[in-house]
Amino acid sequence: MYHISDCRKYIRCPHLFLYEQKAEESSYIPFVRLDESMTELVKAKLGITDCFEGHRGDPAELAKQALSEHEWLVNARFEYDRLRIKMPFMHRNGDVYDLYFLYTGLFPRGDNLLYYTSTVWVLEHNGIPIGDIRMVHLNVDYVRGETLDPAELLTVSEQFFTSRNHPSGNIRTRVFEGVYDMSGLLDEMDLCTAEHLPAPVRTSRCSTRSRCNAYETCFPEETTEDNSSVLMLTGSSEKYAMKKDGILRLRDVPGSRIEGLNIQYAEILADQNGGLYADRTALRHWLSNIQWPVTFLDFEWDTFAVPPYEGMRPYDVLPFEYSVHIMEEDGTVTHKIFLSEGDDRREMAEALIRDIPAEGSLMAYNAEGAEKIRLRELAERFAEYRTALLDMADRMEDLQLPFQSGMVYDVRMRGQWSLKTIMGMMDDRSYKDLDIREGMQAVMEWRLMEHDEDPEEKEKIRKGLEAYCGMDTYAMTVVLKWLMKLV
Numbered sequence: 001m002y003h004i005s006d007c008r009k010y011i012r013c014p015h016l017f018l019y020e021q022k023a024e025e026s027s028y029i030p031f032v033r034l035d036e037s038m039t040e041l042v043k044a045k046l047g048i049t050d051c052f053e054g055h056r057g058d059p060a061e062l063a064k065q066a067l068s069e070h071e072w073l074v075n076a077r078f079e080y081d082r083l084r085i086k087m088p089f090m091h092r093n094g095d096v097y098d099l100y101f102l103y104t105g106l107f108p109r110g111d112n113l114l115y116y117t118s119t120v121w122v123l124e125h126n127g128i129p130i131g132d133i134r135m136v137h138l139n140v141d142y143v144r145g146e147t148l149d150p151a152e153l154l155t156v157s158e159q160f161f162t163s164r165n166h167p168s169g170n171i172r173t174r175v176f177e178g179v180y181d182m183s184g185l186l187d188e189m190d191l192c193t194a195e196h197l198p199a200p201v202r203t204s205r206c207s208t209r210s211r212c213n214a215y216e217t218c219f220p221e222e223t224t225e226d227n228s229s230v231l232m233l234t235g236s237s238e239k240y241a242m243k244k245d246g247i248l249r250l251r252d253v254p255g256s257r258i259e260g261l262n263i264q265y266a267e268i269l270a271d272q273n274g275g276l277y278a279d280r281t282a283l284r285h286w287l288s289n290i291q292w293p294v295t296f297l298d299f300e301w302d303t304f305a306v307p308p309y310e311g312m313r314p315y316d317v318l319p320f321e322y323s324v325h326i327m328e329e330d331g332t333v334t335h336k337i338f339l340s341e342g343d344d345r346r347e348m349a350e351a352l353i354r355d356i357p358a359e360g361s362l363m364a365y366n367a368e369g370a371e372k373i374r375l376r377e378l379a380e381r382f383a384e385y386r387t388a389l390l391d392m393a394d395r396m397e398d399l400q401l402p403f404q405s406g407m408v409y410d411v412r413m414r415g416q417w418s419l420k421t422i423m424g425m426m427d428d429r430s431y432k433d434l435d436i437r438e439g440m441q442a443v444m445e446w447r448l449m450e451h452d453e454d455p456e457e458k459e460k461i462r463k464g465l466e467a468y469c470g471m472d473t474y475a476m477t478v479v480l481k482w483l484m485k486l487v
């Protein structure tokens, strides 16, 4: 029996379908936190008090039988041919059933149409006449009060929305236009075996949005490529073709076959120079703006689909930790850390103002994409600290810039410029020695710490979080010193 997710993988790539079938179930850490039972919230929103409620592993006959016994069916499982579906909410309305899908975003999009069309295909083949099709989703205008109000938190739409959040068409019409006989696809999936598939071919689907889970299985040779391999060329549409043509190293890449990005020139020149390239004039100019003391700042935060605290909106971000390293001109460094449990944003804003010197430069790594945003969010929330927090955001420099812009490149970076990659080239102390080594792992640990009753375990997590966030700002001190040494 297949699920819709299997069909989706097969349609994206048969190799991915086979890979995921063999892969052990991995422990996926959701980026966005969803603590509440959305099923219960939707039941409250739609006023469902009496219903049939389906569960994983239910025999398909159970839901069919429930059709005659209940007006509402929640998470009912149905099967047809070789496909099994879960229908989130369906309501008998005269002779037809109205369908309610759950969309845990703010504006339901039509880009997951296969999910809706295949559900309808299965329901129709179970003899279920379908009336309206609606989406229950989070209300963009909702601001949480003291308690969560499902009636206001959720909203019901009959329209899909565009990526610019404009209505893009009636859901029922779009779904019915897209329904097709899935038996042919299921036949193909039955016949799909490694022996019948041609070798994987690299296309844009392998790395569009994010790198495919099966990438290293499909193309294992890439993981062993040399630091100077042409495949390390950033943003190159020609690198695989060049490799095929015998251009194997960065140093041999002709100017006519690059897109002309600064980082590409830096990568080629680094290999020609024995491994390191630095545009010392540009770097000196960038460093000349730095004023002492230099403060390095890093935040950790969690994102909540359903606002957990008063005053929060759906998908608001809650910063829970920051680390600050302050480096004086004579090399002296002091370290400060703030770590909360729950919503301590006011205390955090006050501590930031206390901990960060009003003078000197303020730096973060990927400042535009994270720290500046966090500071502006806090400024928006606490009017009394607005000026001080906005001043911090305005004077913040991005330490990533010299790498991102191609001022500096070391072939050991292998086309990447994350803080971890750069730190890995420079210092004995590294992320490898820490209990927490990744941002998402830090978020997961924080989620555990919040609910852990054992004080020893709490303390262990706290120390791990402090070490991880502290390593990020320590790493920035090392990187800045290295850049200064280069000029």
Ligand code: SF4
Pocket: 012, 013, 014, 015, 016, 017, 019, 200, 201, 202, 203, 205, 206, 212, 213, 214, 215, 218
């Ligand atoms: S890496 Fe590319 S070829 Fe391999 S499974 Fe993914 S999409 Fe298919």
